[in-house]
Amino acid sequence: MAQFENADGLKFTASSAESASQFSDFTSSYMGFRRNTGEIVKNLAEADPDMPMALCARGYLAKLFGSTNQSARAKVISGDLENLVRKVGANEREKQHAAALAAWCDGDLEKTTELWEGILLDDPMDGLALRLSHFTHFYSGDPRRMRDSIARILPLWSPNHRDYGFLLGMYAFGLEESGEYAKAEHYGREAVARNPADAWSVHSVAHVLEMTERMEEGIAWVNGLEQDWSTVNNFRFHLYWHRCLYHLERGEFDVVLELYDQQIVSDIKSDFYLDICNASSLLWRLEMFGVDIGDRWSKLVEVARKHVEDTDLIFVSLHYLMALVAAGDKDAADRMIANIQQWSTLNGTQAQICAESGLALAKGLKLAREGNYKEAARLMEPVRYTLDRIGGSRAQRDVFHMILLDVTKASQDILKARALFAERLAYKVHSSWSWKNYGEILHNLGRDEEAIEARSRAASLIVAG
């Protein structure tokens, strides 16, 4: 097999220059969450079956599905790739990619990410390695690595490169998760000005607006660009989820339920991990806001039952578990917790995270749902400062912090509950949920004047009508 260069000077072992160029289309498509991403790779693998990177990309996409059955597929692909490399050869970068896929399949996310970061030192134009390391930094709960991974590459890319905007958006997200909101907003908006259909960059700005509590602006931002970002794959449902977060704190529950039914849960059967994360997290939040959600959990349980034995991403598993415990499927929930317990004893990055905090959160969710609030709080409180490692964004992980507050209050540990809500209000000044709960706690403590003030703050944040 010969070596062919794409427009960025990246070499590919392939049967034609056309294959190298099509691989660039795949990378752009993946960065843009475009719906044809899988199809491009499938076509490429069919047209050039001996191209190692085409096969590797298929393995990566399977892993990105975030579920154990797809991971099993990735493992087979990884074995096939090893054989293919032996048969046709591969350049150094491709060998590193093959090693990264193998490490990923073995559950060693640190080694996987290190391999991609190593590729980027030699070949900074490898957008695939860059986007994938963004993903694994994200699911290791390490925002500064996510930020710096892009920062060191950005100066080496031409602003005229067709994927440059994607880098800006990734950088914006890393900055946002690191708490650098103004800078994040600047880069995120610049990316969206280049390409309003760049859903990840729209999302980076949506996060800034969430964390800086600019709910009205957030709704306008997400709505205003809907025509563009709604063309992307299931990631679009996550943007509807973000819109719901703004509406929740404004008390616009009818809008949230409508978006949930029409969008967020509309393709739940496709079994894409982010869909369940959006759905479970939103239903649990709605219930904490006191909203009657009817039998909506039941639709999620059907999907969740298929993932009881997953050992891929603990962040995702916890969201499946939320559905199981909330719908009262005790048998499946118990099996899943036993699975997480076993997982926490294994080797691997996510296994360690299970041991650190994932298992405690899993048990806490079940206890919370059974009404054993005191015990739930006892398990969840010690991990509140370490649970970042489960990955996901700050906004996503917030549901676990909210649950801790909720169970602490419900357990009548009133002094602790006051303390936790006071902490939250120090950085969520415009949270109606927090003020409402704080008001109730103050009332129970006999601090009536402060309670009236807190309740009026809550009421002022609710949108009339």
Ligand SMILES: [Fe+2]
């Ligand atoms: Fe998000």
